[in-house]
Amino acid sequence: MIDVEDLIALVRNYNPKTNADLIRRAYEYGRKMHEGQKRHSGEDYFTHPVAVAAILTEQRLDDATIVTALLHDTIEDTKSTWGEIAGMFGEEVAELVDGVTKLTNLQLSSTESKQSENFRKLFMAMSKDLRVILVKLADRLHNMRTIKSLKAEKQARKARETMDVFAPLAGRMGMQYMREELEDLSFKVLNPEARSSIIRRFITLQRETGDVIHKITADIRLELEKEKIEADVYGRAKKPYSIWRKMQEKQLAFSRLSDIYGFRVICRSEGDCYRILGAIHRRWRAVPGRFKDYISQPKSNGYRSIHTTVSGRDGKQVEVQIRTRQMHEVAEAGVAAHWSYRDGERAQNPFAVDPARWIATLTERFDNGDDHDEFLENVKLEMYSDQVFCFTPKGDVVQLPKGATPIDFAYAIHTRIGNACVGAKVDGIRVPLWTRLKNGQSVEVITAAGQRPQATWIDIVATGRAKSAIRRSLREENRERFVKLGHELARVAFEHVGKKATDKALRTAAKTLGLPDETEVLARLGSAELTAREVIEAIYPELAAQTADEVDSRRPVVGLAADQSFRRANCCQPVPGERIVGITYRGQGVVVHAIDCPALAEFEEQPERWVDLHWHAGRHAAAFPVSLNLTIANGAGVLGRICTLIGEQMANISDLTFVDRKPDFYRLILEVDLRDAEHLHMVLKALEAESDVAQVERIRDLSRKP
Incomplete structure (x- = not known):
């Protein structure tokens, strides 16, 4: 465990004017309160708050945040109270400790409906003081570093929660180093074999090619010396999880993966950034489509940097990030840079984002959410998204998540524009509304009076704001029709289980489902946002199974x-x-x-x-043929095992065609009769797990007539 004087020394490194007495008193108080408590590893419990405080010193945070880290578990786990902490350390610290305690008590990995409520509470806590989430992220980081002492089941649950919630939240806040470590620690728990495989391949690659990082770093430094530019150059191999994710997204083997090395050039001025970019592009060939200028178009969390990917030594693709020292501080600390100290003074970093404004921009689009589940969907969309920057015809910049469409662009300008959208031009050319926008494109939205959002738009758009506005408009436009249809669906479903769809029963269902009244239940039932089974399950869970009748395959x-x-x-x-x-x-x-x-x-x-x-809602018959493209080993009994495997998944092979025969492999097309998307997923997973199947994919072929 770090001694109190060593902890104070860590703070003094960036804040010589720190209140050392305050930290000493908090250290002693925390140790006294946690006396006798042990961690799962057998260590004294107080080693954990001290480690959390040490992590926060790396972000150069203020005394109040460091003291909060030392005390963050006292209200929850000891006899300490808010009043006692306020009396000894001030109300600011007491409020921060109380905020962390409330976050700790949120079960973010629980069921969806409760999870959405907890996300809303999490964002409310963040909006009061963002330092609360900084302490919580450091707390989670240390817990993940020491997770081995927990039971396997709890390790998996914590790792999944970290991957789903805390890692993307750290990324959204601009704390990329923390995001990467949280992801990699979770990956180590959730898929240790894949992680070990990537590390082994890295070791083999280094044996074959030598120290590539040292060589390329030296090459970059040489080019900068020629241009008489002073800058620091750092290189590193990307984290195993980052590589794994890229392999999954691009469906590439490790040997075909490019840019597994990353390099940073940190210089003195913004002008030097562009001079360095020119030097690198003159020396190495730039990879098309892999250039991003976040200096001229910063991210919402204050991130600024130039990213470019080039074909470096021996043709290897490497990513180079170029930024100034102040930009680098924000890139490392993200929103936390607002509280950073240097030489005893709050660092006046011009690129640090005001946390109050940042959290306001993140939460303002959720204020009109109609229910908790919609809020949760919007939050996750916002947290996981990367960004693209597009322009209006007048040259104004619109910031959107990766994968956004012209409809998202229209709603980002104004809800009225989105609702009236009938078409779009991208760089002057008319494009379909589901076109995915790219960085730097100019978008013109075409509107028409009387136009209303289409139901199909919900699956096209990528932003929570657009989805929410479309759903709201559809509900308003079709409400009367949906209520009438929902009433009939409810009547039939309730009669099927021997009950009546009375107003009282529907009000009870509304309360259970978190909806305002019975009319809203009927409207959502009629619009297919709710199923009859979900409504019955909310009141009579023991009868819900009776509603899962098989759908008529002639009219599905x-x-x-x-x-x-x-x-x-x-x-x-x-x-x-x-x-x-x-x-x-x-x-x-x-x-x-x-x-x-x-x-x-x-x-x-x-x-x-x-x-x-x-x-139709319900259980469908296995009557929907789907074509699968298989490449299998040419061996005795292989085809028989494949057919048996499909049969075990309760699927029928209705057609089989050999497309290609090689000495080692056969390629064939199977037509399999399936129930639904989940049934398809089961069959694909079973085939992917078979060692004699080299490749399996669903065929979608435009050459086949509709």
Whole structure:
């Protein structure tokens, strides 16, 4: 355990004017309160608060935050009280300790409905004083560093919560070093074999190529010397989890992965940043599409840097980040840089974001959320997203998450613009509304009077703000129709279990589901946002299973007219559980497409042919053929085992075609009859786990006629 004088020395390194007596008193008080308590590892419990305080000194935080770290578990785990801490250390510290205690008591990995309420409370605590979450993040970091002493089940639960909540929150706050370590520590628990495999491959790569980091660092320094630019150059291998995520996203093997090394150049001025960029691009070839200028377009958390990827020594792609010292401090500490001290004074870093303004921009778009689940969805969208910057025709910058569409752009300008959107031009060219926007593009939104949001937009947009506005508009527009339809659905469902859908029963369901009244329950039932089973389960959980009748396979789709025939599109082969839309054909009825099917692009200018559809709720029969592309080993009994494996998943092979035969491998196309998207997922996972299956993928082929 770090001695109190050593802790004070860590603080004095950046704040010579620290109140050493305050830290000593907090240290002694915390040790006294936790006396006799032990951690799961057998160590004295007080070693944990001291370690948390030490982590926060790395961010150069103020005395109040360091003292809070030392006392953060006293109110929860000892006989200490708010009043006692306020009397001894002041109300500021007492409020911070109380805030951390409340965060600790939130079960962020609990069921979805409760999780959303807790997220709202977490953001409320953050909005009062962001230092509360800084202490909590340091607390979680130390707990993850020492997680081995917990039981395996609890390790997995804590690691999953860290990966889902705390790591992305640290990233959103700009604390990338903390995000990377939290992710990697969680990865070590959740998938130790994958992590060990990446580390082994790294070691092999270093044996084959030598110390690449040292060589490339020397190359960059040489180029800077030629230009007479003073700067520090650092290189590092990326964290195992970062590499693993990139392998999964790009579906690449380790040997084909580029830019597994990262380099930082830290210089004196903004002008030097661009001079360094020029020197690097003159020496090495830039990789197209891998340049980002966060100096001219900073992130909302204050992050500024130039990112470029180049083909360096021996053709290896490496990422180089270029920034000034002040930019680097914000890049390391993120929003926490606002409290950083240097030489006893609050550091006046011009790039540090005001925490109050930052949290306001993050939470303002959630103020109009209709319920907790919608709030949770919006929060997760905001926390996990990277960013793109686009321009209005007048040159104003609009900041959006990665994957955003012109509809998101329209809603980012104003809800009224989003609701009236009928089309968009990107860089002067008309594009479909589901086009994913890229950095630097200019977007012009085309609107029309009387236009209303379409239900299909919900699956197209990427921002919580857009999703919330679309849902609100749809509910308002269709409310009366949905209430009437919901009433009929509720009546039939309740009669099926021997009950009546009375106002009192529906009010009880509304209370359980966290909705305002019975009318809202009926509206959501009619709009398919709620299922009849969910409503019955809210009141009669023991009877809910009776509502899961098998859906009539002759009419599995809701939204068709009584006389309309339908068929699934061959190009995308949608299955229950996937979002769908219908396209009308003269004399052929309605063809059902998956909402993300590229074939829909040709109907962008024909909105009158689109039909809003969704699958019937309930258990579907295994009557939906899906084509799978398999590459399997050419060995005795392999094909038989594959067929048996599919049969074990209660799926039927309706067709089999050999596409390619090689001495070692066969490639074939299987047509498998499935129930729904979950059934498809089960079959794919079972095949992926089979050692004789080299590759398996679902086929979506535009060459096949709809």
